[in-house]
Amino acid sequence: MSDRVLLVDDDRAVREALGQTLELAGLRPVLAGSFIEAKDHIGRDFAGIVVSDIRMPGRDGFHLLEHARKTDPELPVILLTGHGDVPMAVRGMSAGAFDFLEKPCNPSDFVAVVQKALKTRALVLENRALRREIRRGDAAARMLVGTSALSEQMREAARAAARSSAEVLISGPPGSGTAKMAEVIHLLSAAATRPLLKLSAATADAPMLADTFSRAEGGTIFLDEIAAMAAGAQFALIDLIDSNPGIRVIAGTYRDLEGEVQQGRFNPDLFYKLDVIRVRIPALKERPEDIPVLFRHYVAIACEQSDLPMPEITPEVIAELMAQDWPGNARSLMNAAMRFAMGLDAIGPERSRLQGAAPLGLVEQMARVERSLLIEALQRHGGNATEAAATLKLPRKTFYDKLARHGIRPETYRR
Structure with missing residues (x-):
């Protein structure tokens, strides 16, 4: 401050x-x-x-x-x-x-x-x-928010996928944002000025797929949760991909598609057509340092959309956020941020009840809070470990010991 x-x-x-x-x-x-x-x-x-x-x-x-x-x-x-x-x-x-x-x-x-x-x-x-x-940088920087090493790897994967016109298979847990990743890849690609059409694979049939391809005009088609596509539609999709090489298909899934093939629930030919470039979206629990950044981002968006003043996000709020596993990933964090922005705060024990998730134990909660404070200090000082340690009133060696324990690299936060 x-x-x-x-x-x-x-x-x-x-x-x-x-x-x-x-x-x-x-x-x-x-x-x-x-x-x-x-x-x-x-x-x-x-x-x-x-x-x-x-x-x-x-x-x-x-x-x-x-x-x-x-x-x-x-x-x-x-x-x-x-x-x-x-x-x-x-x-x-x-x-x-x-x-x-x-x-x-x-x-x-x-x-x-x-x-x-x-x-x-x-x-x-x-x-x-x-x-x-x-607003700064390309679509990956603008839309895939996060300061963790995993988030940076995710952005680089999106940029690499965009440099090709091959099919892409995006995997990520429920609520992680496979549709947003598809949009980023499209916006970074040579087809950015062409249409991006989104379709639920679960409801798609052969005529619907044919109509979608006819409207794509050299753009991109995103099929959400491809594992839920009916067998007949899968066969139709194979033919449409073969006969429309100028149209790129990006598929999203939260299921193990290879496992679905092995179990006979997904067409192996379609799997191999889609599995050219893989992009994986990590769960929030794999990158907890992104939780405060994403929460602030979502609160700011909610306030701007509803013309509301930006509320104070206290260390106590961050601590409670960090203590959750967020099984609903970015979607549930975004919903919590919207409620927070509107004063309908469901953070803390009430959120645990709503999500059906048991709260973490004291040791795990304290570890997450400590990790969050370390990361916030590094972010505030642009990765300068000396200044961050001084802010937290920690001896330099103790500060570095804690960074090592949590797997945090100061250079990740340098501006």
């Missing part, structure tokens, strides 16, 4: 006294005596907040509030008022001020309001950084 506070007051004694109060609270005040001195510190990505007196010679606190709101509407501005200036403060609140305090300020009340504003600011900046990360 940012700890920078731009403190603006034309009274030097008041300014320095308030600055000292902030320093004693472990914060970093930047002192300014006027609008002119303050305005150059304010930018869209200013990692802090503004505290300003209202009454100042020349351009006053209202002018500074207006300047801040124009620069960044989400930058918190706290206004300081003298005795009897409460109506002015109310005017400031209606103009978009975060809060107001009456001078002389009680130090504890002053620090509490400042810390609340800083926390709000940190959430805003975190949300923006997440959106920039989503």
